Amino acid sequence: MARAVSRxxxxxxxxxxxxxxxxxxxxxxxxxxxxxxxxPRARAKQLAALLAPFQASPDGQEPALRFDVHPRGEDxxxxxxxxSERIAAFSDADLLLTQLEWHAIAxxxxxxxxxxxxHAGALSRDGTAMILLGQSGxxxxxxxxxLIQRGWLPYADDVTxxxxxxxxxxxxPRCFHMDAPALRRAAAAPPFTAVPGLPEHARPLRWAPPxxxxxAIVVIERDAHGxxxxxxxSQAEAAAALLGQAMANTLPRAMVAEVAVRAAAGARxxxxxxxxxxxxxxxxLDELGRx
Amino acid sequence: MPPQATANPERRPDVETYLLPDGSxxxxxxxxxxxxxxxxxxxxxxxxxxxxxxxxxxxxELAPLLPEQPTLGDxxxxxxxxxxxxGLLQDADASPPPARPDVAATPTT
Numbered sequence: 001m002a003r004a005v006s007r008x009x010x011x012x013x014x015x016x017x018x019x020x021x022x023x024x025x026x027x028x029x030x031x032x033x034x035x036x037x038x039x040p041r042a043r044a045k046q047l048a049a050l051l052a053p054f055q056a057s058p059d060g061q062e063p064a065l066r067f068d069v070h071p072r073g074e075d076x077x078x079x080x081x082x083x084s085e086r087i088a089a090f091s092d093a094d095l096l097l098t099q100l101e102w103h104a105i106a107x108x109x110x111x112x113x114x115x116x117x118x119h120a121g122a123l124s125r126d127g128t129a130m131i132l133l134g135q136s137g138x139x140x141x142x143x144x145x146x147l148i149q150r151g152w153l154p155y156a157d158d159v160t161x162x163x164x165x166x167x168x169x170x171x172x173p174r175c176f177h178m179d180a181p182a183l184r185r186a187a188a189a190p191p192f193t194a195v196p197g198l199p200e201h202a203r204p205l206r207w208a209p210p211x212x213x214x215x216a217i218v219v220i221e222r223d224a225h226g227x228x229x230x231x232x233x234s235q236a237e238a239a240a241a242l243l244g245q246a247m248a249n250t251l252p253r254a255m256v257a258e259v260a261v262r263a264a265a266g267a268r269x270x271x272x273x274x275x276x277x278x279x280x281x282x283x284x285l286d287e288l289g290r291x
Numbered sequence: 292m293p294p295q296a297t298a299n300p301e302r303r304p305d306v307e308t309y310l311l312p313d314g315s316x317x318x319x320x321x322x323x324x325x326x327x328x329x330x331x332x333x334x335x336x337x338x339x340x341x342x343x344x345x346x347x348x349x350x351x352e353l354a355p356l357l358p359e360q361p362t363l364g365d366x367x368x369x370x371x372x373x374x375x376x377x378g379l380l381q382d383a384d385a386s387p388p389p390a391r392p393d394v395a396a397t398p399t400t
Contacts, residue, residue, distance in 0.1 A: 234315035234328065235311035235313045235315055236309070236313075236317040236329065237328050239309070239311065239326070240326040240327075240328045243326045254319060254321055257307070257309075257317075258309075260326075261311070264311060264317075265311050265312055270313075
């Protein structure tokens with residue numbers, strides 16, 4: 001006997017239908033051409049929106065990397081293969097999308113030797129450029145979002161690229177992944193555009209001018225119980241902190257160290273920010289941008 | 292106490308030294324791929340760790356440069372021990388330090 005199901009359940013079924021798959025999507029991330037194939041049409045549209053700035057035209061070039069998504073039987077599980085090798089399986093289609101996005105991003109960042117890659121946010125205003133460093137959860141995205149709403153333009157909120165030869169900042173136009181409070185604040189003063197169907201993701205409408213050397217490097221620590229404070233640190237401490245947040249890729253770590261040192265050597269201000277109250281932290285960072 | 296602390300300390304040649312404009316210094320150990328931060332005094336001590344001077348001699352050399360550092364002798368010893376503890380100095384047992392040219396050139400009577 002047929003079982004009654006809710007409308008949202010039907011919608012989800014159709015969106016995830018393995019019988020209506022899209023053609024291969026092509027992306028170029030940090031120079032690496034890759035494809036994603038086998039996604040249901042509706043999900044493919046969402047992934048295309050999520051990775052819109054990285055979309056590549058079909059120019060006949062063979063991709064260096066292929067991701068293939070296969071439905072597994074009738075149990076709503078999606079299997080992901082990377083160059084025909086199984087790497088993951090997901091029963092949650094939203095998670096499948098965000099993980100595919102990350103796999104595509106990570107593949108490009110791992111392969112590049114033109115950029116050193118750091119787990120950091122970066123912004124620019126009036127010819128100055130600031131890198132925000134810190135472990136996950138210290139508030140990089142929250143502070144980056146807040147500074148954007150104060151007129152700063154972002155290079156990235158989470159993955160910052162410095163040119164290997166120039167040690168200057170490059171834009172990495174990946175969507176911001178925001179929690180609910182950050183999304184509410186972004187919606188209140190929106191220099192962001194939403195990603196259809198993925199409510200926790202938003203993309204800034206404008207990006208910072210590429211090619212600036214960082215003029216300030218800020219190492220952030222979180223202290224949810226006190227006021228925000230800032231103190232100077234040495235350029236060597238800033239360089240070490242930058243190197244400490246380097247993402248492993250094919251670039252030799254000694255070269256990443258050189259890039260970090262060059263970036264710190266050119267920074268007029270190196271600071272440690274204890275991120276207590278959000279507005280206080282934003283005031284301190286805003287002030288730093290005027291030095 | 293690490294053995295290097297009593298010998299003439301000598302920098303490992305495969306440790307990259309980066310002097311920053313503000314006087315601080317970053318050492319990059321190519322073996323461990325770790326970075327180590329030195330302040331200005333530490334950078335000076337590191338610079339003098341060439342295998343020809345003992346910790347006391349390094350402190351004597353630095354004294355005119357750092358007159359405001361009353362505990363310089365202790366500070367230099369501690370820094371050298373810290374550098375040795377991080378494995379940034381040559382193993383004293385592996386390669387005996389060369390004699391100081393000015394000492395070796397001193398005629399014996």
